Amino acid sequence: MANKITSSSTAEYFAKNLQQVGFSSPTKAVLTTLKEAVDNSLDACEDNMILPELSIQIERLGKGGSKNSDLIQIIIEDNGPGLSAENLPRVFGEYLASSKFGRGRCSRGQQGIGISAATTWAQLTHASGVRVKSKTASMKKAVEMYIDVDIKGNKGLVKKKETLEWDKKTGLQVEFKFDGRIQLNGDGGLLTYLEGTTLVNPHLTLKYKMPDKEWVEVERVSTEVPVVPPSVLPHPHTMKLGEFVTHAGLFGRTSLKIFLKTGFSRITDHSLKLLVKNGMKKAWLNKAMTQFDDKELKQIFAFLIDADLSSPSTKSVLTVGEDSLAKSIQRLGEVDFFSVVTRKPKICDFKPTVVEVALARFIDRGEEDKSVQLLRFANRVPLQFDKSSCAITRAIESVNWKSYGLKQSKNSIPQGPYIFAVSVTSPFIKFKNASKETIDASEELVDEIRLALQKAGQKLSRHIKKEAKAEDLERKIRHIEKFGPILVNGLVSMTKASQARKKRAEDGLSKILGIDTEVAIAELEVAEEKLKSLKVKQAEKLGES
Amino acid sequence: MARTSKSSRKSVQSKAEEICQYMLSTLEKGQRPILEAVRCNLDNSIYDPSVGYFVPGDKVVKSELNVSSVQKLARTVFMLEILLNNINTGATNTKRELYYMAKGLVKSDPSLKPIDFDGQPESDSVIEFITDMLEVYREELNCFADDRGGQSYSQNLIVTETMNDGEKATIDLSKLGTAPFQPKNQPTALKLKAKGKIDFCLIVESQGTANTLVTRGFTKRNNCILMGAKGVPSNGVRGWCKLIQDQLKIPMYFFGDLDAYTMQNIFRTLKAGSAASLIRNKDFSAPDVKFLGILPEDIKEYDLNSYKVKEKDASEVRALKKARDVLSNDPFFKDKKNKKLAAILNFLVKNKIRCEQQALFSVNPKDPLMPEKIILDKIKNKVFI
Numbered sequence: 041m042a043n044k045i046t047s048s049s050t051a052e053y054f055a056k057n058l059q060q061v062g063f064s065s066p067t068k069a070v071l072t073t074l075k076e077a078v079d080n081s082l083d084a085c086e087d088n089m090i091l092p093e094l095s096i097q098i099e100r101l102g103k104g105g106s107k108n109s110d111l112i113q114i115i116i117e118d119n120g121p122g123l124s125a126e127n128l129p130r131v132f133g134e135y136l137a138s139s140k141f142g143r144g145r146c147s148r149g150q151q152g153i154g155i156s157a158a159t160t161w162a163q164l165t166h167a168s169g170v171r172v173k174s175k176t177a178s179m180k181k182a183v184e185m186y187i188d189v190d191i192k193g194n195k196g197l198v199k200k201k202e203t204l205e206w207d208k209k210t211g212l213q214v215e216f217k218f219d220g221r222i223q224l225n226g227d228g229g230l231l232t233y234l235e236g237t238t239l240v241n242p243h244l245t246l247k248y249k250m251p252d253k254e255w256v257e258v259e260r261v262s263t264e265v266p267v268v269p270p271s272v273l274p275h276p277h278t279m280k281l282g283e284f285v286t287h288a289g290l291f292g293r294t295s296l297k298i299f300l301k302t303g304f305s306r307i308t309d310h311s312l313k314l315l316v317k318n319g320m321k322k323a324w325l326n327k328a329m330t331q332f333d334d335k336e337l338k339q340i341f342a343f344l345i346d347a348d349l350s351s352p353s354t355k356s357v358l359t360v361g362e363d364s365l366a367k368s369i370q371r372l373g374e375v376d377f378f379s380v381v382t383r384k385p386k387i388c389d390f391k392p393t394v395v396e397v398a399l400a401r402f403i404d405r406g407e408e409d410k411s412v413q414l415l416r417f418a419n420r421v422p423l424q425f426d427k428s429s430c431a432i433t434r435a436i437e438s439v440n441w442k443s444y445g446l447k448q449s450k451n452s453i454p455q456g457p458y459i460f461a462v463s464v465t466s467p468f469i470k471f472k473n474a475s476k477e478t479i480d481a482s483e484e485l486v487d488e489i490r491l492a493l494q495k496a497g498q499k500l501s502r503h504i505k506k507e508a509k510a511e512d513l514e515r516k517i518r519h520i521e522k523f524g525p526i527l528v529n530g531l532v533s534m535t536k537a538s539q540a541r542k543k544r545a546e547d548g549l550s551k552i553l554g555i556d557t558e559v560a561i562a563e564l565e566v567a568e569e570k571l572k573s574l575k576v577k578q579a580e581k582l583g584e585s
Numbered sequence: 586m587a588r589t590s591k592s593s594r595k596s597v598q599s600k601a602e603e604i605c606q607y608m609l610s611t612l613e614k615g616q617r618p619i620l621e622a623v624r625c626n627l628d629n630s631i632y633d634p635s636v637g638y639f640v641p642g643d644k645v646v647k648s649e650l651n652v653s654s655v656q657k658l659a660r661t662v663f664m665l666e667i668l669l670n671n672i673n674t675g676a677t678n679t680k681r682e683l684y685y686m687a688k689g690l691v692k693s694d695p696s697l698k699p700i701d702f703d704g705q706p707e708s709d710s711v712i713e714f715i716t717d718m719l720e721v722y723r724e725e726l727n728c729f730a731d732d733r734g735g736q737s738y739s740q741n742l743i744v745t746e747t748m749n750d751g752e753k754a755t756i757d758l759s760k761l762g763t764a765p766f767q768p769k770n771q772p773t774a775l776k777l778k779a780k781g782k783i784d785f786c787l788i789v790e791s792q793g794t795a796n797t798l799v800t801r802g803f804t805k806r807n808n809c810i811l812m813g814a815k816g817v818p819s820n821g822v823r824g825w826c827k828l829i830q831d832q833l834k835i836p837m838y839f840f841g842d843l844d845a846y847t848m849q850n851i852f853r854t855l856k857a858g859s860a861a862s863l864i865r866n867k868d869f870s871a872p873d874v875k876f877l878g879i880l881p882e883d884i885k886e887y888d889l890n891s892y893k894v895k896e897k898d899a900s901e902v903r904a905l906k907k908a909r910d911v912l913s914n915d916p917f918f919k920d921k922k923n924k925k926l927a928a929i930l931n932f933l934v935k936n937k938i939r940c941e942q943q944a945l946f947s948v949n950p951k952d953p954l955m956p957e958k959i960i961l962d963k964i965k966n967k968v969f970i
Contacts, residue, residue: 516652522699523659528612529696530662534605534669541613548615549650556652 050135051194054157055164060473061157066109069161070098070220071233071424073114076154077214078237079421080131081118082244083148084212088121089265092241096248098230104219105165112220117213122176125183125201132159132170132214133189133196148421158216160189165219169199173213175206182206222251228424236415236422238371239398240463242364261367268358273305275352276344277390278468284341288329296332296340297325306350315343354385354392357465360420365398365461366578372459376401378578379499383492388484393466395492399458399500406457412446414453416479417463423477431481432462435489444497445504462489502574506567513560520553597672597726600719601665608662612650620658621645622717627860632916637856637872639917641863646717657711660700661718663687664711668726675749677727684708720864724820729770734815735822736765736792738804741783745776763799765813772824772868777832785964786810786829788874790841790851794942801953807961814841818855820862826855826871838877838969840960843884843891844901844939845908848930849915852876857917877960877969879940881932886968887948887959891940901939908934925970 054061062072078094085092094116101111123131135156159169169188175181186199224231230250238246242262249255279287291299300307316322320343324336332340360368365380378400385394406413416423416432427433433453441447441454448454470480479485528549532542604620611618622645623629629644648654667686671678678686684705691697702708716723723729740759744766747753758766759780769775784807789795792813798804804811810829814822830837839855841847856874858866884891894901908930911918918927933939945956952958963969 519652519655523655526697526700527655527659527662528609530659530666531605531609531612534662534666535602535609537609541609545609545612548612551615552612552617552650553652553655 051156051160051189051191054135054153055160055189055191058157058161058164061153062477063157063161066104066106066219066221067223067228068425069165069218070112070114070222071228071230072154073158073161073216073218073220074098074116074230075233075421076158077114077116077216079148080155081116081120081212082237082241082420084120085118086265086268089267090120091243091245091260091263091265093119093245094247096234096246098222098248098250100222100251101217106219109165109219109221111166111217112222113215113217115213115215117211119208119211122174122179122210122212123172124176124179125174125185128172128174128183128185129187129196129198131196132156132172132187135189135194148419156189159187160191162216162218163188166217168217169197171215173204173206175208175210175212177210182208224250227427232415233422233424235372236417236424236461237420239365239368239415239461240360240417240420240422242360242368258371261371262364264364266358266360269355272353272355272467273303275305275349275390276307276347277349278352281338281341284344285334285337288332288337291329293328293330295326295328299329300344305353311347311349314347318343318346351387352390352392354387354394357385357392357394357467359385359394359465360396360463362396365396369398369400369459369461372400372402373405374403376403376457377500377503379496381492381496381499383488383495386488388466388488389470389482391466391468391470393464393485393488395489396463396465397489397492397496398461399496400461401456401458401500401503403457406459408447408456411453411455412458412460415459415461417461418469418471418476418479419465420463421476423479425477426472427478429472429478429481431479431485432464432489434481435486435493436460436462438486438490439493439497441497444501445508446497446500460493462493464489499574502567502571506564506571509560509564509567513557513564516553516557516560520550520557524549524553597719597721598669600721601669604718605662605665608650608658617650618658619647619649620661620718621647622714623720623864625713625717625861625863627914627916630860630863630916632857632920634920634922636867637922638858638866638870639860639863640866646714648714656700657714660702660711661714663690663697663700664708665715668712668715668728671727675727677729677749679729679731680709680712680723681705683712683728717864722865722868724771724773730820732767732770732821733819734792735768735812735819735825736795736815737768737810737812737825738765738795738799739783739810740804741780741808742766742810743778743780745778747774747776765796765799768821768825770819770821770824772821772828775825775828777828779833779835782808783810783833783835784808786812786826786833786835786837787877787960788812788814788826788837788839788855790814790816790839790847790942797946798957801957803957806957810835814839814851814855817851820865820869823855823858823869823871826874827868830871830873836964837871837874838964839874840877840942841879842939842941843879843881843929843933844894844941845904845930845933846900848876848926848933849904849908849911849918852926853915853917875969876926876929877963879942879944880968880970881929883959883963883968884940887945889940889944890947891938891944894937894939905934905937929970 063069081094082092097115099113101113104111132155135153163169169186171186173182173184181203183203185201188197188199190197223229226232234246234248238244238258243260243265245260246258247255287303288299291303297312300312312325359382362380362382366378369375369378378398380398382396383394385392414427416430423430436453437451446454446456464479472478472480528542528545531545608618623641624644624646629642630639631642633640648657650658664687667683684702687702687708691701712728716726738758742758744756745753756766787809792815795811795813799811826837839852841851856870856872858870862869879889883889894905896902912927912930917923918930945959949955
């Protein structure tokens with residue numbers, strides 16, 4: 041006989057499978073905790089049209105409880121709207137309690153798993169969850185709570201609660217203490233994460249302090265809060281049959297006609313006619329949704345999938361914008377030159393998607409012979425793990441960067457002191473896993489990213505080509521000075537020619553090679569001219585005239 | 586445009602001087618001299634079945650004087666001067682020696698520093714360009730490779746060598762005891778004479794196997810020349826075989842492994858020359874050499890140990906991949922005259938097996954003369970290609 045079958049709560053599931061949501065190692069635990077808190081702060085600020093100011097403090101308090109780990113403390117404070125006392129335990133202690141789940145917007149957080157997982161990790165490794173201090177506009181004093189996750193019941197457990205003074209109008213401060221390890225640089229590094237976040241959030245002012253380091257402050261370069269476009273109705277072609285049936289269930293006695301026209305985007309009277317023309321029974325249009333059986337719903341769905349509907353609207357996607365990216369990239373170091381490209385929203389795999397690319401060469405970072413530093417973003421969140429299978433990496437590898445003057449081995453990431461930042465924004469990004477580290481590499485998406493990269497590469501190549509031309513000219517002049525006399529001397533010695541012939545041959549040689557040099561000088565001038573016009577355009581973007 | 590005609594019988598010196606004069610006078614006019622050399626690769630190789638070796642096609646490598654080629658041309662003239670000086674004084678050198686001589690000259694004259702060679706491959710390619718441009722053998726420029734391979738044994742052969750100073754030396758191979766005769770990389774200086782009748786010449790792929798056959802008395806019992814090729818035949822071996830073919834007019838057989846590498850790299854080079862030495866193949870290939878084995882049918886006939894090519898062995902896999910390539914691109918194997926040799930390659934590609942020449946030693950380990958019996962049996966019954 042089979043063993044007794046039990047069911048477990050969502051919290052129980054995640055408590056046992058924290059590796060699925062980014063807590064697979066002590067190093068990743070620190071990064072994920074930081075990331076989840078920052079995502080929430082930025083989303084909250086954007087929703088309330090507040091220019092975000094974040095302060096982040098990370099300390100190493102001592103040895104951790106588990107092997108090979110340190111006890112880490114992270115304190116993150118924002119100037120967001122704050123959370124009411126009732127909502128605090130739900131947000132920090134309950135899984136899938138989210139204001140954002142499946143709403144079809146370009147927000148960073150989507151499901152309401154991340155921050156509760158961070159609380160769980162702290163609870164599992166340090167036996168205490170999160171400390172939160174919050175103040176909303178309607179509160180006179182701030183409220184401070186210590187919250188754990190009730191793993192059996194999937195709800196937040198308030199361990200301690202008090203009210204206190206806080207010299208802030210509104211805001212939220214969270215503190216986690218847990219086992220982890222700190223990695224600052226490299227693909228999975230904390231500083232890499234903060235740099236990426238800075239880059240795609242030009243409106244963010246960030247103050248941070250890493251262990252044994254001084255406070256660092258990065259000022260905002262834009263005073264515009266990005267307006268996250270409202271969500272749009274689902275497009276039939278983005279749905280699966282099951283979703284369609286569930287969606288239909290919500291409409292009760294509404295007629296099919298009304299259901300289709302009000303429950304979906306891109307369905308017009310014309311589309312309804314088309315469905316009928318394609319064989320759907322006309323009488324069905326006025327039939328109530330409750331009267332359809334599963335078989336009929338299946339048929340309706342099939343007609344919809346086959347119908348030639350307009351593509352989904354691209355209004356729901358959000359961009360950082362070329363101007364802001366251009367300014368923001370200057371915050372990462374001393375930029376030698378850069379190029380930015382924001383593509384128009386496009387439908388990839390039936391989902392509205394925007395790709396933005398910023399390529400920059402730095403004077404004070406990176407090396408000639410190392411791969412370029414790659415910053416990947418999905419809905420403005422840096423992606424730091426599992427680089428190789430990501431759509432962005434695939435697209436970069438598929439571009440022939442040599443034609444833009446960069447070093448590259450076949451089908452790999454190019455080399456040089458560059459940062460390649462690629463951002464994909466879409467209300468429905470398809471990730472490969474729940475910890476959202478890799479964008480699924482569909483052909484359409486990879487193509488779209490490649491187009492953006494190629495355009496940025498073309499702009500970048502104007503700088504590189506000018507350098508190459510200058511180098512070419514120098515090499516040519518050097519060559520003539522070096523080899524010309526040896527060649528003529530050798531020929532004169534072999535033919536026992538007179539000094540007069542030698543002189544004539546020398547003059548002839550300078551003439552020939554001089555022509556080559558003149559061509560090189562002319563090419564350099566053209567390249568310089570092209571670069572100059574590009575620089576004027578870029579200066580305009582940066583607001584310098 | 587400087588190109589010496591193939592039929593010209595001018596001396597190397599006058600060809601070289603002609604080119605230098607052309608370059609100098611073109612420069613005097615303020616024009617760009619262009620040097621041409623035969624393109625030495627498979628693309629430009631034509632297999633001529635009437636002569637049996639690769640001859641060059643019409644394709645040429647052109648080097649026009651410009652900023653990018655000025656270094657190469659300066660180096661060419663510099664090296665040409667060293668080589669001509671060698672010819673005039675009768676000195677000979679290897680490529681490696683020429684490299685060090687060039688380095689030495691550069692060190693003693695700071696004005697030459699820009700053309701210094703970074704390694705021997707750089708100076709080698711300049712020497713090759715010169716030979717291809719003048720359409721002369723490297724040996725005609727008094728540049729010889731180390732003597733490698735071709736160690737020969739015979740009780741019936743007498744070699745007369747004309748040395749650089751004109752003196753002659755006569756070597757009776759039957760008087761050398763167990764020592765072999767090592768042919769020089771200068772086949773034109775050798776004259777061959779048979780003492781009595783020589784029935785055949787056997788070229789064995791492995792020098793070790795050739796030595797073993799001699800130790801067991803092969804050359805005592807047979808009126809023959811027995812030679813070890815030592816793998817891919819050097820110019821010396823190829824020139825030596827050509828000499829035996831032309832001067833003695835005796836049947837010649839090659840005996841080696843049954844594998845793709847032996848067929849396409851060793852036997853084909855010996856018989857028809859190579860793409861890299863297009864202009865030399867006339868004197869450095871022996872088209873009459875027959876492939877005695879090991880043939881695919883020998884495996885069954887003599888119950889030879891053969892085995893499957895290991896999929897993990899990178900060099901074996903490469904050789905098979907090349908074999909496929911060769912079958913569709915190599916003019917030698919594509920010519921119907923060699924279709925039986927191509928059939929062996931096809932057999933190897935299809936069956937992925939190989940059989941080594943040493944398999945003969947294990948046919949009947951108790952009989953040390955077994956390998957000799959098999960070889961003679963095959964010659965007698967004309968089992969060769």
